[in-house]
Amino acid sequence: MRKSFTFIMMFSVLIIGVLAGCSGDSEEAGSNNGEEMNNENMEPEDFEGTLDIWTFFGGVEGMAESFEEKYPNVDVNVEVFPGDQYQTKLMTAIQSRTDVPDIFDLERSYMGKFINQEFVANLSDMGADELVEGQVEYVKELGTGENGDVRAISDHSSPGAFWYHRDLAKEYLGTDDPQEISEMVSSWDKIIELGQKVYEESDGEVNLLSHYGDVFNTEKQHQEQWVQDGKLVVDPAWKDIFNNMKQIRENNVDAKLGYFSGGWGDALNEGGVIMFAMPAWGGFMIDNEDGKAEGKYGIAKTPSGYYEGGTYRSIYEGSDNKQLAYEFVRYISSEEWQNKNLEETGNMPALTSVYEENLDSYTHEFFGEQKILEQYYDLVQDVPAHEAGENNNDISTLFYDAASSAIDGGQSYEQAIEKFKKSVANGYPEIEIE
């Protein structure tokens, strides 16, 4: 029994390795290498065949249905592999060059490792530059490879904002107006002051925030990249983040409920905490049985714009179905799909034009009459555009781990940085650390 995990690990290493050996020279299989696709001149009926897509995100099935509706002669097979085994599964298939899907999804956290590999088709060569032209800057940049070519495309942006309980806001902040509340929480100093007030007025029953992790989540994209020229660079701005986190904890601004933990979910649905830094796709955490969440929340701007997660789509270089695969990517990059997606699932679009089109009209049942795109659009444009990077995300997580352990243990920023450098040195010995 206890042996089995080690065994499974060793075994899967073997399988990946053996299959890697079989890769051979089947890479030439792809057609249309480096040619522009000219899909613009074709009608949906002209496309025929079967398209294989692998993903970790169940929503792709709806996307495929919508595509099949428009392209009657195309069959889309979507295989969903939930959980973190997806990445291993995908790597195994790619290594063996067998049964690789035409299109595979990549999650923001690890896409940086994939998109510059040779098995990822260069979408710029197929004409994708114009597809991403009108996209939100950060979304576009993440899908761009080292040499500036488009290697992965997303159909959405995933900005975050504060979701607040309207009833609690009225009671403790005196208003539930999104503009006024955005103004009240426009800086961390204001938030800390306001949070203290809320805690005192409610006799410790209500906290303004759920967890100091919200500071990290909303600010982590605004610093310099961790690794530059092979050296670890610690942006001084991290110190402010640390201090804000620490002050939030010390002044009882947060309810100490870890992000996406059980208690956090309860507070999100039942109260006890006024606001939560949430990505736009977080709606599935809301219990809306019998419409009880209708108009329950409002959206206020976080001090800085941020995003969380993101699903990107790449085409396999060895696919012999590239033209059709490209058409799929072209479809999900279109205003048509992104409007539909916004309407049906509430996922924020990647195209700025879709934001602008719906700015004055789009509402979502959780937020009553609030035109929530106004807040999201401002925030999403505030997100700095960075390349996906190989380890930047992972290293940020190491910083957070070190910072939170220092705060929980009552230690200083210097001690946190010392821990952080140690864990970087352990995990990434190739990075030079001063």
Next chain:
Amino acid sequence: MFAGKIDKSRYGYLFIAPFFLVFFIFDLGPILYSFYLSFTDWSGFDTPSFVGLANYERLLQDTLFFKSIYNTLVIWILSIIPQLTIALTLALILHEKFIRGKHLFHAIFYFPNMVTPVTMGVLFALIFDWQNGSANKIIMALGIVDDPVNWFNSPFLAQLIVASILMWQWFGFNMLVFLAGLQSIPEDLYEAAEIDGANKFQTAIKITLPLLRPVLIFTMITSVIGGMQIFDQPLMIGKGPENSTLTMVMHLYEAAFVRYEYGYGAAIAYGIFVLIAVATAFSMWMTKIREKKEGVS
């Protein structure tokens, strides 16, 4: 007819072939292949390139690896002592004739072993949650503490919680092993002791325990091997404060399947292999020495 001859018919090999085929493909193959991988820098994308002993050099300088060995040992010791004590005590009690419904208790104590370790990890993480865990709710309701205890903020408490998961999961299994051992002890020894006027405690110490030795040794060795490989339960709990619940196999998992450094992951696996081999050899040697001293064969 067959005197002095062993039938060396080739068909015999056919009968043992299935085991060896499975063994070569699924056991020996991965073992040798990961040994090869431990000399490469393979990340899963390109073909592995040979880097000599670099991964092993890194392993020897990896402070986190040594920390994970320490954590594993602490967690193992914290779990094995109460685990075997409880198992043995329960086995001795349940072996008594006057206990009613023995089989029901056998089943009940064995239940935790049937729950998957991952479920158990999640369960304990929820019970010992800082703000919402039932453990805190109970001790606060009883007035033992005023503020909730942040269990997973203390390295020792975190290790203790992981150890208690293991203890809870395995005491029932070990109890059954002990019971089987107890049942193999001949009745007449106890009867003789009774006639000589020995009380229950004396029979337990002088008869039961010495005759249970082979079973105890078996349990010790399997739990050394199992204890070194603790993985699922702490994975669900997390690395803990100061990486205090990061075990050796978790460290391997992080390298190979989180950072996708298969080469280094394989080197860690071999590091763990050497440690387990040494620990097993040591515990076998220990039992042999004691056997010699006591003159038991």
